[in-house]
Amino acid sequence: MTALLNVNGLTVKLPVMGELRTVLRDVDLELEAGKTLGLVGESGSGKSMTVRTIARLLPDGADVKGHVRFDGAEVFDLRGEALRRYRAGDVSMVFQDARAHTNPVRRMGDFLTEALCTNDRMPRRAAEAKAIQLLADVGISDPERRLRQYPHELSGGLLQRVMIAASVAVRPRLILADEPTTALDVTTQAEVMSILARMQAEYGMAVLFITHDLELAGAVCDDTIVLYAGQVVERQRSTQLHRDPLHPYTAALVQARPEIGHRARRLPAIPGHPTTAYEAPGGCAFAPRCRFAQDACRRAVPSLLQIGEQGSTRCIRMPDLHGRLLATTGAGDEASDHQRADAAEEATR
């Protein structure tokens, strides 16, 4: 079975102050119909750019190389009416900031029905009935009244639910969810996630889910991709991700998270700061911050390495380090020995 969404060797450069800056480098991903793929990474790692590229929402002047195929069709060959149909019926975006992404002077009813009325030529009454049904589905009380309200009259969580309702209204085959819960408080987050998951199961949609929350990705996604500096650095089953990461960066992310039930004296932060694709050094982009980095890491950009059936990684030391990444910095364990050895190596150079 071919995947619903197939991204291959995607490299994107955006014009910034007169020059083209790389934001994505050689990104590959695959998503099958009805499945959920997580996209994890820090700010600036290229998560949002990836979905914007898939939805063809890049700014003018963007330079795109590689392939994005949806259901076998090359997305970047779509023009005019075909592009509109792709955006209208095939993929649907859920944006992070629902408030900024809804027109402040239009009622929620307009927001929910405009796509149905315009693209599907549904009569206004039928579209409104459907909107009311959808609002009820996403757990919004008194939906008739909501249709007459303006965005500023709704809370953030409510607005995000309306956003999700509007996205699923057109029955897309793929939902691109760009950090849909990041702006919400934790309890609302959980509700919104469960609504999204329920809608997905009900309508059999595939979801490309962006988050910077590893645990959330682990809970809702089948597979997860970790992005760093515009590159895929790891891909594997979500359930394995925080137990057996395949890349030092993922491991560091896992360790930087506090865990309920453990009293941590001090959270291990990742040294240095996140790199964008544009500033990334030659060789492995994570090498300057990696406690396992060796000379070889800095020489050439590593390619994706398959680790058995489990997944793939962009770390050349993985065959050696596999399974030992999470053995923490506690005294005397192997990983910190490694670190010390590395540090010594560094010093002698």
Next chain:
Amino acid sequence: MSETTVVAAQAVARKRGSGRQTVRFVLGRIGGLLATLFVASLVVFGALYAAPGNPLSFLTQGRSMTPEAIAVLEAQYHLDDPVWLQYLRWLGGALTGDFGTSIIYNQPVSQVLAARAPASALLIMMAAIIVLLAGLAVGAYAGLKPGLLSRSMMAGATAVMAVPTFVAAVVLILVFAVQLGWFPVFGAGTPGLDAVHHTTLPAIALALASVAFVGRLSQAAIRQELSADHVQTAISRGLPRRFIVQRHVIRNAAMPVLTVAGLTIAGLIAASVVIEQVFQLGGLGQLLVSSVQQKDFPVVQAICLVYVAAFIVLNTVIDLAYALLDPRIGLGRRTS
């Protein structure tokens, strides 16, 4: 049954609540308008009182008069009263439309004004229409279709904004009245189409800088709205561009533009004085200039007050219109 009653009652309460708020909002604005007018009347009256020269010297026209004759004149024009009494008398009269008697024309000021107001009103209305139509058209085109033409239009607009009104008037007269002969050089014409024909050139001269300003402003507003996040949502839904522009770009960009355009049109009132003078339209502006020169205090005060009142009323109308256009401004605010 009881459930429907409750729902209906809630709906009525909601409606009544928002209705009350609307009334309170409008009343508040009208109260503000009256307060501003009151302050303006103080300033108008005080400014002329503080101005050099006094009406008595104009009434006597430099002749030496007997103290009795002066006393009669002072009594006739109430110049012997204390200032505050003069002000109150003037204000009381103004409220009933009686602005006193013109020193020069020896007629009631209201009559003098009424004869000249239509020419000014026509000029300002025609200029306002030109500002809105041409300014919004230029701005919308330049905002929606970026390119060489749009860029040159915006550059041209910047240049036009820098041209003083009276210079524009003289150039327009030279080209369209003297050389091409399409329009009369000066005069207001007879009421009706002839008046419109006579006022066209003055209205264009008056509107020109504001057209450029409103054009630039609406171009900027449209460009900003085009890159707004909510427009990106609309694009991501595959809606046709025409639909997105109509529904999400123009409407949202219209709010700031209409506010500033309204203020600009209000500003035309002041600029119209110069234009009336250049084109000899015989309106309020021209009367104002001659009355100031002749120290016809009652007429100057009345015209100033009319101008200020027109400006403030226009401002209030803009405020109310904005509140209607933007649901976020609390006319009928309901909470979720």
